[in-house]
Amino acid sequence: xxxxxxxxxxxxxxxxxxxxxxxxxxxxxxxxxxxxxxxxxxxxxxxxxxxxxxxxxxxxxxxxxxxxxxxxxxxxxxxxxxxxxxxxxxxxxxxxxxxxxxxxxxxxxxxxxxxxxxxxxxxxxxxxxxxxxxxxxxxxxxxxxxxxxxxxxxxxxxxxxxxxxxxxxxxxxxxxxxxxxxxxxxxxxxxxxxxxxxxxxxxxxxxxxxxxxxxxxxxxxxxxxxxxxxxxxxxxxxxxxxxxxxxxxxxxxxxxxxxxxxxxxxxxxxxxxxxxxxxxxxxxxxxxxxxxxxxxxxxxxxxxxxxxxxxxxxxxxxxxxxxxxxxxxxxxxxxxxxxxxxxxxxxxxxxxxxxxxxxxxxxxxxxxxxxxxxxxxxxxxxxxxxxxxxxxxxxxxxxxxxxxxxxxxxxxxxxxxxxxxxxxxxxxxxxxxxxxxxxxxxxxx
Amino acid sequence: xxxxxxxxxxxxxxxxxxxxxxxxxxxxxxxxxxxxxxxxxxxxxxxxxxxxxxxxxxxxxxxxxxxxxxxxxxxxxxxxxxxxxxxxxxxxxxxxxxxxxxxxxxxxxxxxxxxxxxxxxxxxxxxxxxxxxxxxxxxxxxxxxxxxxxxxxxxxxxxxxxxxxxxxxxxxxxxxxxxxxxxxxxxxxxxxxxxxxxxxxxxxxxxxxxxxxxxxxxxxxxxxxxxxxxxxxxxxxxxxxxxxxxxxxxxxxxxxxxxxxxx
Numbered sequence: 001x002x003x004x005x006x007x008x009x010x011x012x013x014x015x016x017x018x019x020x021x022x023x024x025x026x027x028x029x030x031x032x033x034x035x036x037x038x039x040x041x042x043x044x045x046x047x048x049x050x051x052x053x054x055x056x057x058x059x060x061x062x063x064x065x066x067x068x069x070x071x072x073x074x075x076x077x078x079x080x081x082x083x084x085x086x087x088x089x090x091x092x093x094x095x096x097x098x099x100x101x102x103x104x105x106x107x108x109x110x111x112x113x114x115x116x117x118x119x120x121x122x123x124x125x126x127x128x129x130x131x132x133x134x135x136x137x138x139x140x141x142x143x144x145x146x147x148x149x150x151x152x153x154x155x156x157x158x159x160x161x162x163x164x165x166x167x168x169x170x171x172x173x174x175x176x177x178x179x180x181x182x183x184x185x186x187x188x189x190x191x192x193x194x195x196x197x198x199x200x201x202x203x204x205x206x207x208x209x210x211x212x213x214x215x216x217x218x219x220x221x222x223x224x225x226x227x228x229x230x231x232x233x234x235x236x237x238x239x240x241x242x243x244x245x246x247x248x249x250x251x252x253x254x255x256x257x258x259x260x261x262x263x264x265x266x267x268x269x270x271x272x273x274x275x276x277x278x279x280x281x282x283x284x285x286x287x288x289x290x291x292x293x294x295x296x297x298x299x300x301x302x303x304x305x306x307x308x309x310x311x312x313x314x315x316x317x318x319x320x321x322x323x324x325x326x327x328x329x330x331x332x333x334x335x336x337x338x339x340x341x342x343x344x345x346x347x348x349x350x351x352x353x354x355x356x357x358x359x360x361x362x363x364x365x366x367x368x369x370x371x372x373x374x375x376x377x378x379x380x381x382x383x384x385x386x387x388x389x390x391x392x393x394x395x396x397x398x399x400x401x402x403x404x405x406x407x408x409x410x411x412x413x414x415x416x417x418x419x420x421x422x423x424x425x426x427x428x429x430x431x432x433x434x435x436x437x438x439x440x441x442x443x444x445x
Numbered sequence: 446x447x448x449x450x451x452x453x454x455x456x457x458x459x460x461x462x463x464x465x466x467x468x469x470x471x472x473x474x475x476x477x478x479x480x481x482x483x484x485x486x487x488x489x490x491x492x493x494x495x496x497x498x499x500x501x502x503x504x505x506x507x508x509x510x511x512x513x514x515x516x517x518x519x520x521x522x523x524x525x526x527x528x529x530x531x532x533x534x535x536x537x538x539x540x541x542x543x544x545x546x547x548x549x550x551x552x553x554x555x556x557x558x559x560x561x562x563x564x565x566x567x568x569x570x571x572x573x574x575x576x577x578x579x580x581x582x583x584x585x586x587x588x589x590x591x592x593x594x595x596x597x598x599x600x601x602x603x604x605x606x607x608x609x610x611x612x613x614x615x616x617x618x619x620x621x622x623x624x625x626x627x628x629x630x631x632x633x634x635x636x637x638x639x640x641x642x643x644x645x646x647x648x649x650x651x652x653x654x655x656x657x658x659x660x661x662x663x664x665x666x667x668x669x670x671x672x673x674x675x676x677x678x679x680x681x682x683x684x685x686x687x688x689x690x691x692x693x694x695x696x697x698x699x700x701x702x703x704x705x706x707x708x
Contacts, residue, residue, distance in 0.1 A: 256604025257554035261519045265559065268523040295517065324634040324657075329650030378647040381515050381639030382599040387630050403517030417516045420643035424521060428507030429473040430643055438471070439503040441482040442452045 009091035009222075016226030023233035027311055030349045034304035039249040046248045049392070054247040059390040063318070066130075069123040073159070076120035077240065080113050080166070087222055097173075100189035107191035114170060114194040117163045124159045131156075138317030143336035148315055151235045158228050165221040171198035172214035176207060183207050239314035243391040246312040249305050250392035255383040258400055263292035295404025297367040299345045300359075302401060309393040310342035319385035319395055325378040332378035334385035334395035340370035341398060367402055376402050377414055450489050454503040455536045465500040467571070468538045470552065472545035473508050474674035480681065481674035487703035488544055488568055494708055495581045499542070505532050509551040516640040523559065526551075530561035544568040544699060546600035546673045547638075553605065567601055569611040569672050569698050576617065585619030586705035593620045593701075594666040596657070596680060597632035598673035611672050611698050618705055623664040633657050635679035642675050658683025662693065669695045 039046075052058045057074065061067035089098045100106055131139045131152060138144075139152070174195055176186035192199070202210045232238050239246075270276055296302050319334035320326050326333050344366045352359050367373075379399045386394045406412045413421070420430045428435045458465055469492070474481040492499050510525030533541075541563045543549050553565035566574075575581040593615050601607045608629050615622045627633045636646070636653030646652060658680055661669045669684070671677045674697075681695045696704075 254550075254554055254605050256550040256600050258514060260523065260555060260558050264519045264523050268520065268527060271524070272527055294519065322631070324636060324653045325647070325649070327633075327651075328646075328653050328656050330647045332647070374647055377644070378649075379639050380599070380634045380636060380641050380653065382634035383603045384599075384631075384634065387603050400515070400517065403515075404519055405517075407517035408520060413516060413518070414644050416644040417640055420640065421513055421516065421518050421521055424508045424510070424513055424525065428525070429477060430508060430512050431473065431477055433473075433477045435507060436504050438476045438506055439452070439454070439501065441471075441476060441485055442450055444482070445448075 006094050020230050030345050031304050031307045033300050034302050034307040037303040045252055050248045054243040069126055072119045072123040076116040079116055083113050096185045097189050110190035111193050117166055118194050121163050124156050128156050138321040143333045155237050162224050165217045167195050169217040171195035172210050174199045175202045175210050236315045239312050242312040246308055247392050255386055294408035296401035297405045298365040306398055310338050312391055313338040313393055318388040322384040322388045324380055330378040332375045337395040337398055344370050451493050453500045455500045458500045466498045467540045467542050469499045469501050470541050470543035470548050471501055472548045484544055484697040484699055488699040490703050490708040495575050509548045511547040511551040512640045526559050538563055540564045542566050542568055542571040546598040550600040550604050573610040583617040588618040588620045588705050591620045591667045592623055593668045593670050594623045594625055594661050594664040595670045596676055598676050599634050599638050601672055602632055614698050625660045625664055627660055635676040637675035637679045654679035654683040655686050670698055672698050
């Protein structure tokens with residue numbers, strides 16, 4: 001017996017995982033382009049969030065149909081991957097069904113994999129119908145065209161192919177197990193509640209042909225999984241991994257609490273200090289110090305959690321479908337904010353790769369080239385998008401940081417807002433009323 | 446002056462060497478907007494009735510900075526915040542109540558980091574506590590059996606998870622509380638938040654306040670209850686847009702309670 005198969009298998013694994021980890025490194029690098037913020041406080045609340053929201057899918061079921069179907073696919077993914085362990089051991093060591101010694105437990109395991117595989121096939125079909133036949137609004141929105149639209153369908157096709165190969169593999173195996181007197185290395189093991197109905201298809205075929213189909217399904221299945229794993233990096237499907245860190249590092253403060261910019265606090269305190277010398281020259285900047293930039297015009301101005309958010313987004317569009325601005329026909333789509341952030345981050349990443357690790361300015365920014373001020377100014381800061389996101393992404397925090405840039409760096413607020421702010425500065429109210437008249441209501445009728 | 450509202454200021458209290466139980470933060474809308482002033486007065490009438498020792502800052506109050514912050518002007522926000530904090534701290538304010546969810550959110554969540562640490566409650570929460578402590582009794586009066594729907598203000602509900610206090614108060618009026626299809630955490634914004642109140646909406650196919658008013662009208666209410674002066678304005682405009690002013694009223698929870706007691 002030659003070891004060619006095993007060597008080929010090991011090589012496939014090395015290439016598959018090698019390329020995957022190279023891309024994971026790239027994701028890490030890109031996320032770290034963001035500003036550092038501390039999200040390590042209160043670990044118990046963070047673990048709890050991760051357990052409830054990512055592992056427990058608690059926010060998915062807010063929309064019961066999609067939530068239930070998603071749980072089926074999610075459980076299928078996690079549990080069927082136990083089988084993957086056996087496949088890898090078999091592949092590396094040339095064994096066949098190495099866990100068969102578990103006996104009855106093995107039967108239960110294989111049976112549950114099969115049932116889940118069928119449930120996944122059903123769920124995936126419904127998902128496909130929702131996208132392509134029923135055409136739910138959030139799946140045909142104008143921010144979901146081209147690759148993002150196809151991407152979603154490719155993932156569904158992948159799942160169908162993988163599940164079908166898995167069942168085909170079991171059906172052929174069962175057929176060969178049933179050969180009177182045994183055939184080759186096909187020992188009697190496992191219970192096949194689903195593939196037993198596929199097995200009769202092979203009646204009349206030669207055992208050698210059935211074994212060939214088995215071998216082909218077995219190899220295509222594992223190759224398919226490796227391809228799928230590497231497709232993640234290019235697709236919206238990264239959420240299956242990043243949902244976990246994303247929910248862990250999510251903001252724990254009340255949704256209404258927006259961060260206070262520290263750089264601003266310093267300046268305001270200096271301005272209000274009665275002992276400060278108004279004529280003193282500004283202190284000389286330290287060597288290599290860059291003056292603080294207020295707000296965000298590009299991805300490097302966002303914090304790393306916002307960038308992690310962008311990679312985690314799976315473009316489900318629940319945010320956009322609950323956004324009051326989007327519902328009433330405005331350009332703003334919180335999903336597009338996340339997709340744009342990721343696209344720009346990828347572009348900056350490619351720039352860095354092409355220039356030996358250094359970003360060469362490309363005269364583009366997230367603001368204007370991807371996200372327009374019109375979108376940013378349509379937001380009511382109502383937090384519906386944040387509430388809806390099944391994995392605690394905050395499109396709102398990015399919108400706010402970009403508004404800050406528009407106002408504080410570019411003085412580019414819409415005119416009526418400038419008037420409102422002037423009023424606050426001059427008379428302590430957003431309208432033109434004298435502060436001395438604040439208590440007049442007491443004596444009015 | 447036809448009515449006797451007792452509205453002491455913090456300065457007057459200090460001069461008498463007294464500290465109020467609670468500081469009533471009136472807010473810009475509550476001070477200047479004609480519609481919101483009615484809410485302010487209704488709330489004061491209840492406070493007077495329940496003999497709550499409260500005080501206002503009066504002319505020493507200034508915008509919390511919320512609309513500036515949401516518009517992106519962090520400088521102006523922090524200037525306002527630090528000036529207000531100086532005033533509040535000088536009076537050693539401990540507990541603040543406000544009828545504006547925007548002031549509420551900003552004072553409660555964004556001031557502590559800048560040195561302003563107070564117990565901040567929304568007026569619906571405060572009224573609820575008066576009721577629980579037996580300092581205030583509510584009878585349905587004219588609202589008994591009326592269909593009332595409650596619009597969750599974003600900055601009270603989603604932003605700070607206050608959903609029950611306003612609802613419990615409505616139920617105390619023996620009114621029939623009906624929920625909109627989008628309510629509580631799923632509530633739809635009235636369209637005023639994030640400084641939108643002070644500018645025109647971006648081009649679209651509908652105004653947000655009209656969309657939200659339709660949600661409310663679907664429940665066939667006699668009254669739409671609000672807990673925010675800005676939501677109140679937006680929904681009142683929405684009702685006008687639908688030409689329903691004759692059938693449906695938009696009222697603040699404080700007004701409902703004050704009116705029910707004929708205050």
